[in-house]
Amino acid sequence: VAGVLGPKKPSAPTIELDLAKLYFERIIGHLTWRAQALGSTKDDDSVNLHYLRILRMIGKHAWDPDYEPREFLKKKSVLDKRDARLGISVGSRTWQVWVQEELEKLGIVQLVCNLINCGRSNIVYEALKLGITLLEGGNLVVQNAFQDVFSADKDVLFTIRGLIRRFVEEMKKDKDILDRYDKENRNPIVFMRVILKFLQLLCEGHNAFMQTFLRQQDDHDEPVDLINEVLAFYQTFHSDVLESLNGTPLASEVYGLEKRLALTVQVFDFFTEVCQRPCPENQAHLMRGNVCTPLPAIVARIRVEREKAIESLSSIYASGEKDYKAGELEAVAMEIETIEQHMTKVEMSILLMLVAILEGNNDSSVYLRMIQALSQTPHPFTQEFDILFNNLDRNVELSHHMMNAVSSKYRHRKFQGKKLGDGKKYPLHRIYSRDHKASLKSRAKDHVDIGFLYYTLVIILSEREGGKLQERYRAWESSSVNDDYLRDNMGRIEILRDGCLEKVYFRVPDICLHQKGNPSFRRTKEQLLYDVKRNNPTDKIQDFLIRQDQLMDVMKHNEWLATKTRSDVFKPMNGIKFLGKLLAKYDQNIKWLALIVAFVINLLMVLFFRTDDVKRNGALDGDPELIILILAIAHVVLSGMMFVAHFVSVVPVVITQGWKRRQEASYLDPTFYIRSAFRILEMLIRTERLTNLVQSLIFAMKDPGTLYLLGYTALSIVGATVSPFFFAFHLMDMALRFRLSKATLESVGKNFRSLAQMVTLGLIIIYIYGVISFNFFQTSFDWADRSFFTDNFYLWSVSFWDYGFRGAPVRDITKDEETFGMFAYNLTYTILVILIMVAIISGIIIDSFGELRDTKRKIEDDMNDKCFVCSIDRDQIEHKGGGFIRHIKQEHNMWDYLFFRMYLDEKPRTEFTGQESYVRELIDKKEIKWFPINRAMSLEAKLDLEEEAKQQRIEMRLERIESAQDEILSRILLDKPAAPSTVM
Secondary structure, three states, X not given: OOOOOOOOOOOOOOHHHHHHHHXXXXXXXXXXXHHOOOOOOOOOOHHHHHHHHHHHHHOOOOOOOOOOHHHHHXXXXXXXXXXXXXXXXEOOEOHHHHHHHHHHHOOHHHHHHHHHOOOOHHHHHHHHHHHHHHHOOOOHHHHHHHHHHHHHOOHHHHHHHHHHHHHHHHHHHOHHHHHOOOOOOOOHHHHHHHHHHHHHHHOOOOOHXXXXXXOOOOOOOOOOOHHHHHHHHHHHHHHHHHHHOOOOOOHHHHHXXXXXXXXXXXXXXXXXXXXXXXXXXXXXXXXXXXXXXXXXXXXXXXXXXXXXXXXXXXXXXXXXXXXXXXXXXXHHHHHHHHHHHHHHHHHHHHHHHHHHHHOOOOOHHHHHHHHHHHOOOOOOOOOOOHHHHHHHXXXXXXXXXXXXXXXXXXXXXXXXXXXXXXXXXXXXXXXXXXXXXXXXXXXXXXXXXXXXXXXXHHHHHHHHHOHHHHHHHHHHHHHOOOHHHHHHOEEEEEEEEOOEEEEEEEEOOHHHHOOOOOHHHHHHHHHHHHHOOOOOHHHHHHHHHHHHHHHHHHHHHHHHHHOOOHHHOOOHHHHHHHHHHHHHHOHHHHHHHHHHHHHHHHHHHHHHOOOOOOOOOOOOOOOOHHHHHHHHHHHHHHHHHHHHHHHHHOHHHHHHHHHHXXXXXXXXXXXXXXXXXXXXXXXHHOOOHHHHHHHHHHHHHOOHHHHHHHHHHHHHHHHHHOOHHHHHHHHHHHHHHOHHHHHHXXXXXXXXXXXXXXXHHHHHHHHHHHHHHHHHOOOOEEEOOEOOOOOOHHHHHHHHHHHOOOOOOEEOOOOOOOOHHHHHHHHHHHHHHHHHHHHHHHHHHHHHHHHHHHHHHHHHHHHHHEOOOOOOEHHHHHHHOOOHHHHHHXXXXXHHHHHHHHHHHHOOHHHOOHXXXXXXXXXXOOOOOOOOOOOOHHHHHHHHHHHHHHHHHHHHHHHHHHHHHHHHXXXXXXXXXOOXXXXX
C-alpha cells in the first residue's frame, strides 16, 4: 500500500495512484456501510480491523502507543528516512499532509466518528488511532472536518466522555486494572493514551475553536466538558503514579511504570495544548480544577527516584560483572536509565504546562494559585520554593555532567564527585560515559531545557507577584553557581500582540552561542549595523528582518564547519573543510602577513633592481634573487590560504543566498536568458548536477570578495613565475586594511555612475576642442610641457585626451598674430575644461566622501542615542526606563531577536507556544507588527505609576473639595456664616 501511494511527486497522479484511490474509496464505503450495524451485530471484527489498519498505514507517521520505547525510536527513524525519500514538497505541503488531505476528501473523517460511536472497544480503539494518523502534525483541514462533524453530531463527544468516566470508575474500584490486558493484548493505559492523544491533536497548532469546543458547546442542549473529565481522571490517576514511583520497580514492573509515566506525560501534554495561544478560559478552568496541587508531590518523588537511579547506576558500574550473571549488568542498567528518562519527560511536560497556563495571562488569581501550590515543601524539600530552585540547579548540573562524558573539552565549571553507594567518590560523568554519545547529548539537552523552564517559570512568577518568591529568587541569584550560566544563555524579547506588550523568554540555541568570537559572524554583524536602512523605524526593522537571513546562513554554515575535527584531515573533502575552518579563524593575520611579504618584495625591488635588469632572472645588485623567490613562493602560499579560507567560510553562504534570491525572483529576471540556456543544456545531458554546479559557480563569481581573491592569487602566481613587479599590485591591499583609505575608495565607488558620466562628458568636450584646433589652429598651439605637431588626427586626438585635463593648450605667439577666435578658443577651453569640468569631477569625489562621513555619523548617532528595536531616544529611556544600556542589553537586545528567529527555525512547529506561533506566522508573511516599535514595557510601567500617582492626587483634591462643600452646606443650614475655606 505504501509503495502504491508513494510516488516521487504526489502532485502528478499516476494510473497506480488513481487505482489506489478507487480501492480506498471502496474500503471506506464498505466500512461506512458496516459501521451502521456494528452496534447490533456480533460478526467477527477481524475484517473491519484489518481494513482500519490498512487505512492507518497509509498515513502512519512517528507515533504509535503500542510500540515499545526502543522499538518506537527505531521505527521513528525508519519513518523519518521514508519521509525524506518520499516527502517531496507539494507547494507548502509534505507527503504526510498530502495523504491526510486526500483521505479526508474521501470522507474518512465521518467514518472515524461513526466507528467511535459503534460501542465496540476494539473498533473504537482502531478508529481513534486512525484519527490520530489523520491529525498528526496539526493538519488544519482535517481539524476543520472533525469540527464540522462534531457540530452536527454530538454523540462522539458523549462517547469519549463515557470512555473516560468508565476508566475512572473502574480505576477507583480496582487499581490493578491498570496492569491487566484484554484479549487483544491491549492495556487500559494505552487506550487512555490514545483518547488523550486524539483530543490533543484536535487542538494542535492552537486551534482556538477546538480549545473552546472541548470545554463547552454553545449550540448543544447538553454541553460536554471534556477538559473537566480529563481533570477528574488526572486527580484519580496521579496517586497511582506516586505509588508506582515509590521505590525502584522490579524487572517485571518496569514496563508497567513506563506505561504510567507515558500516560502522565500525555495528560500534561493535553493540558498544555488546550491552554496555549493563549486560551484564558481554559487556563482559569485548569487552575480552578486544582491542576497544580499534586505537582509538588510528583516532582519531589521524581527527584528522589532519580537520585536513587543515579546511586544504583553508580553501585552497578562500581561492582562490575562480579555481582551479576553474564549480560545482566547492561540489562539492569538500561532498565534503570529508561525509567530515569521517562521521569525526565514527566518533569518537562509539567513545566511546559505551567508555562502554558501563564502565557499571556493577566489574571492575578491564576498566579496566586500557582505560587501557593509551588510553595509547598514535600520531602525532600525543607523550605518554600525548594521544588523550583533545587530542581533547577540539579537539572543543570546533570546536563553538564553528561556533556563532560561526551567531550573532555566541555567545561562549564569543575564538578566535584559525589559520594554514592559505599561512600566512594564516583563522578557522574563516568556513569554517563557508558552511553552512546548521540543519546547522551539528547538527554543532556533535555535536562538543560528543564533547567531553563524552571528558570523561566521563576522569572515570570517573581516579576508578576513578587513577595516571598522574589526574595528567594534574589537570594538564589547571589548564591547559585548556575545563575550566570542561565542568565547568559536565556534570551529575552518583547513582542506586540493585540495591542499589548508581552515578554518572551527562550533558551538561546547552541548554534548562536557558538558564534562568539567567530570572525565571519562578527564581520557580518558589523556590516549589518552599517548597511541596514535607517530612514524610519519601520524601514529599519523591515530591512533588519530581511538581512537576518544572511546572518542565519552564516551561523548555520559556521556550525556545520565546527563539526569538522582533526580526525577529518586525512579525508579529502572533510580535510579541506577543516583546513578552511582553521584558516578562517586566523584570516586577518594571514592577510596582514601577505601584505608585509608583498611590501618586503617591493622594497627589495626598489633597492636592488636596475634599469638593465628588467627580468627576474637577470643579474641583481647584491644578488637578492633567491630571497625574492622564497618570499614570492611564501606569498603564493599565503594567497592560496586566503582563497581557501574564503572559499570554505564565505562562498557556501554566497551560493545559498544566490539560490534563495533565484527562487524568490520573478520569472523574467536579468538572468532569464542564462537560465534558459541552462535548461536547454539540462535537456541535452539529462542531468541537473552540471547545471546546478554552473549556476552555483556563477553565484560565487558575483561575490566581489571571491573575484578580488581570485585576482589577488593570480597576480601572486604571475609575480612568482614571470616578474616580481606584479607584486606591486598587492600593495593596494593596504587600502582595505585601513578605515580611512577604505572610505576614500568607497567615496569614489558610491557615485561611480555620476563620476563616469562627467568624465565621459569631459572627454567629449576635449575631443570637440581637438577637432576645432586641428582644423583651424593646428600650427598655433603647443602644450605647456612639450611641443606637438602632426598631420595625423588620431595622434592629435590622443594628445588632447592625454594632456587635456592637465592644462589648456598654449598659444605660440611667434607663429601667428593673435585673433579673436584664438582668444575665445583658449578662454572657453580654460573655463569649461580646466575650471568647471575638473572642479565638478573633484567635487563629486569630495561630496561623496562627505556624504559617506555624514551617513556614518548619523548611523553612529542612531546606534548610540536610540534603541535599535523600539527607536526610543536615549534620554527618555535614561530618565523613565531604568537606563539605556540595561534596556538595549536585557529588554530590547537586537541580537536576541535574531536568536529568537533561529530558535523558531530549530523548534518543530507542533511544539510552538502561542507567542511563538504568532511570531512565526508574521515572519512567514514578512510582517513586522510584532516588533515593539516606539513602545517599551519599562517605559509604560513608569507611565502607569505616574498616571496612578496623578490619579491619587486628583482623588485627594476631590475629597477635600467635597469635605469643604459639606462644611459650607452644614453651616448654611444652621444659619451660620461660612468661614472661607482654602482648597489645595
